[in-house]
Amino acid sequence: MAARSSVPRDVPWPLLLGLGAAAVLAAVVLLATRDAPRAGRAQGRGFEATRPGSAASAAEPPRGMVWIPGGEFSMGCDDPRGRPFGGNDPMPDGRPVHRVHVDGFWMDTTEVTNDQFATFAAATGYVTVAETPPRAEDFPEAPAENLVAGSIVFAPPEGPVSLDNHYQWWTYVPGACWRSPTGPDSSIEGHGGDPVVQIAYDDAVAFATWAGKRLPTEAEWEFAARGGMTGSMYPWGDEFHPEGREMANIWQGPFPANNTAADGFVFAAPVATFPANPYGLYDMSGNVWEWCSDWYRPDTYARDARRSAQPLRNPQGPDTSHDPQEPGQAKRALRGGSFLCTDQYCSRYIVGTRGKGEVSSGANHIGFRCVRSPE
Ligand SMILES: [Ca+2]
Numbered sequence: 001m002a003a004r005s006s007v008p009r010d011v012p013w014p015l016l017l018g019l020g021a022a023a024v025l026a027a028v029v030l031l032a033t034r035d036a037p038r039a040g041r042a043q044g045r046g047f048e049a050t051r052p053g054s055a056a057s058a059a060e061p062p063r064g065m066v067w068i069p070g071g072e073f074s075m076g077c078d079d080p081r082g083r084p085f086g087g088n089d090p091m092p093d094g095r096p097v098h099r100v101h102v103d104g105f106w107m108d109t110t111e112v113t114n115d116q117f118a119t120f121a122a123a124t125g126y127v128t129v130a131e132t133p134p135r136a137e138d139f140p141e142a143p144a145e146n147l148v149a150g151s152i153v154f155a156p157p158e159g160p161v162s163l164d165n166h167y168q169w170w171t172y173v174p175g176a177c178w179r180s181p182t183g184p185d186s187s188i189e190g191h192g193g194d195p196v197v198q199i200a201y202d203d204a205v206a207f208a209t210w211a212g213k214r215l216p217t218e219a220e221w222e223f224a225a226r227g228g229m230t231g232s233m234y235p236w237g238d239e240f241h242p243e244g245r246e247m248a249n250i251w252q253g254p255f256p257a258n259n260t261a262a263d264g265f266v267f268a269a270p271v272a273t274f275p276a277n278p279y280g281l282y283d284m285s286g287n288v289w290e291w292c293s294d295w296y297r298p299d300t301y302a303r304d305a306r307r308s309a310q311p312l313r314n315p316q317g318p319d320t321s322h323d324p325q326e327p328g329q330a331k332r333a334l335r336g337g338s339f340l341c342t343d344q345y346c347s348r349y350i351v352g353t354r355g356k357g358e359v360s361s362g363a364n365h366i367g368f369r370c371v372r373s374p375e
């Protein structure tokens with residue numbers, strides 16, 4: 001509940017819940033930097049060959065999972081600006097590209113679905129963060145009627161807006177939660193195969209623990225997303241539309257007012273609608289963001305590169321979180337981008353790029369998938 005409890009207690013109501021919502025908003029929205037585009041260096045510079053491990057798992061694959069062989073790879077991203085669909089963000093937190101080894105593991109082939117999360121919730125009675133009203137002790141100035149459970153929902157403006165203020169397209173909606181992803185009038189009825197959304201970090205951990213799994217580290221996630229390839233721009237290769245095909249559910253048209261949905265989907269698509277990567281993993285680019293277990297810091301890779309001989313072995317991320325854009329907010333890494341990503345804004349469908357989310361904040365484009373280590 002860090003975002004909600006981080007609202008200063010001396011802020012007069014009625015700004016209080018609004019500011020709480022703003023903090024949540026700020027936490028889940030991935031700000032694109034405003035640097036002017038320039039001729040980008042090619043993705044792939046600094047990358048050395050991926051060397052997948054040879055050891056296959058002897059065990060039968062757990063249902064819905066595939067074996068990721070582990071091995072050694074170059075992790076991170078080069079500046080994607082100037083590349084087709086590279087966007088306008090230099091992605092400095094993805095550098096330096098550095099050498100990493102991960103042990104083999106099982107990974108869910110898809111994002112966790114509404115049906116899967118419903119099974120978990122029914123079996124355990126688990127109540128997600130978004131379904132839990134903000135606590136009065138965290139908001140002592142707030143009238144009781146304003147302590148309403150809810151979450152963040154994408155609400156596009158009617159016309160073009162400047163892309164430097166994300167409050168123009170995110171709003172706090174009471175009643176929004178995984179069962180009602182865009183608010184009380186919405187439902188997951190008929191969407192059992194869609195990825196579950198409005199998931200805070202602890203919700204994802206709770207599901208994973210119940211399932212006998214865990215969340216991936218960023219290194220595991222990226223190794224898996226790269227599918228054994230070296231330094232590719234996307235989980236399927238370097239060409240965004242190979243043979244004209246749509247390979248991921250992202251945003252088309254002018255962001256954030258007009259999604260033309262040329263890929264067929266305005267919001268999340270049912271998992272595995274788009275082609276799998278070489279490891280058999282779906283939606284590693286786009287659809288919904290996926291929580292990783294690492295605390296987020298923009299300088300993680302710089303610190304790793306300074307302090308350790310490479311390759312790093314099974315890096316778990318830093319001990320604490322720090323985001324200079326929003327100091328004081330506890331954030332974990334998010335990977336893969338979402339159906340809202342576009343080359344105009346937040347082009348984090350690029351495989352080596354990194355996202356971040358405040359741990360108590362869900363949104364209708366944030367979900368997860370799980371991994372499992374061999375016995
Ligand atoms: Ca789409």
Ligand SMILES: [Ca+2]
Binds near residue numbers: 283336337
């Ligand atoms: Ca995804």
